[in-house]
Amino acid sequence: MKNTLWLLVALFSATTQAATLSVADKIELLAVDGKEVKAQGWNAVDSVELSPGKHQVVVRFDGEVKRGSKSTIYTTRPYLFEIDLGHKNAEITLPRLTTESQAKAFFERGAKWQLAIEGGALQPLGGVELQGEGFAAYSDIEALVAAYNSDNGIVIEKGNAVDLQQVAVNVDNKTGKVEITGDALTQLKMWYTKASNNDKKAFKIWMAEKDFN
Structure with a gap:
């Protein structure tokens, strides 16, 4: 009951x-x-x-x-x-x-x-x-959206859209100073979304090699 x-x-x-x-x-x-x-x-x-x-x-x-x-x-x-x-x-x-x-x-x-x-x-x-x-x-609407998200550092996590660039980069509107914010994982996600397919492939190979060393 x-x-x-x-x-x-x-x-x-x-x-x-x-x-x-x-x-x-x-x-x-x-x-x-x-x-x-x-x-x-x-x-x-x-x-x-x-x-x-x-x-x-x-x-x-x-x-x-x-x-x-x-x-x-x-x-x-x-x-x-x-x-x-x-x-x-x-x-x-x-x-x-x-x-x-x-x-x-x-x-x-x-x-x-x-x-x-x-x-x-x-x-x-x-x-x-x-x-x-x-x-x-x-x-192909999914490919079109994926391209837009990749260009703009956006990922879908747990059903929600997250702008990783806003999370990981803070720009002072008065001075123009750029400050890297967010944890290391967020920063990695942001740069991965901006990488080309060849860069992603090279990164995966590098990760595999690091895991076995």
Whole structure:
């Protein structure tokens, strides 16, 4: 009986700690914490459960708009956001875009994404427009996010996005003085994320040799 009660309490705690992040109409959820969000059959996934802490979320506008008297599909590049919901549900939103010219102008000016938080609060959502290269640059969203994270010293640890450069490097805004902070493990992780594939391979060989010496 005690074991059953403990299990129920644990399950209840797990569910109450999570919050739901959803996307509004015409917004496509592409990836969360470096992993592609795959459609369930013909139905796109429009919400995910997130634990407290900072998460990396990638979305894009992908919806039907008017081009004159006809309809067309307008799709943007992916946008990457770092979001911390805490314990409140929230939705990623955009202003209502109904025509192709309106949508183009909105995104060319610099799209103003917003996060509608449960309870009525509305806050700006700063993000990064991901830039791919070559044909079908955005077909592999996981590779695109991994490249961005590698370039920016970001890793996903225990389901949360961690900017290792912010953790391991502190810059004084007044003097410009750079101070290396964080423990040795954090610094190693940061430099590893910035290394090329050849450098990573050489480092692994070096580690193996050190382990046997």
